[in-house]
Amino acid sequence: MPSFGARGQRLWDSLTGDRDADAAWLVLAEEACRIADRLDRLEALLSGDGREWARIEWESRGDRREIRLVFDDALAEARQQANALRQIVTTLKVGVAGEKKAKELSALDQLAAKRRDRRAAPAD
Numbered sequence: 001m002p003s004f005g006a007r008g009q010r011l012w013d014s015l016t017g018d019r020d021a022d023a024a025w026l027v028l029a030e031e032a033c034r035i036a037d038r039l040d041r042l043e044a045l046l047s048g049d050g051r052e053w054a055r056i057e058w059e060s061r062g063d064r065r066e067i068r069l070v071f072d073d074a075l076a077e078a079r080q081q082a083n084a085l086r087q088i089v090t091t092l093k094v095g096v097a098g099e100k101k102a103k104e105l106s107a108l109d110q111l112a113a114k115r116r117d118r119r120a121a122p123a124d
Contacts, residue, residue: 007040008033015094028088035085042078 004012012033021029058067 002030002033004033005037005040008037011036015092025092028092032085032088032092035081035088039078039081039085042074042081045072045074046078 002012012029015029015032016026054069054071056067057070058065060066
């Protein structure tokens with residue numbers, strides 16, 4: 001069984017709890033869990049809880065010294081990882097947040113169903 005951080009483990013448990021899945025599906029699920037953990041690490045970095053978000057690099061060229069302050073591109077990476085996670089979850093066909101459930105009907109569909117029920121009911 002793969003080893004994950006707290007968020008990745010919650011996702012793994014949720015995805016695999018009562019599901020029979022083939023190897024390809026499980027590989028995608030495992031990658032989704034790794035991405036969830038990676039997003040937590042990136043969030044810690046972006047919120048200042050991480051250990052390193054910038055570093056100083058220096059380089060000597062003969063008698064000249066060049067010093068650069070390098071910022072990690074954590075925000076762009078976090079966006080890319082979130083998009084990758086979204087795509088994997090869509091591929092796995094899991095999750096319903098923000099989606100209209102199949103059994104939910106729009107207001108117009110509900111009215112049409114009530115009308116059908118009234119017409120189908122026997123007259124008193």
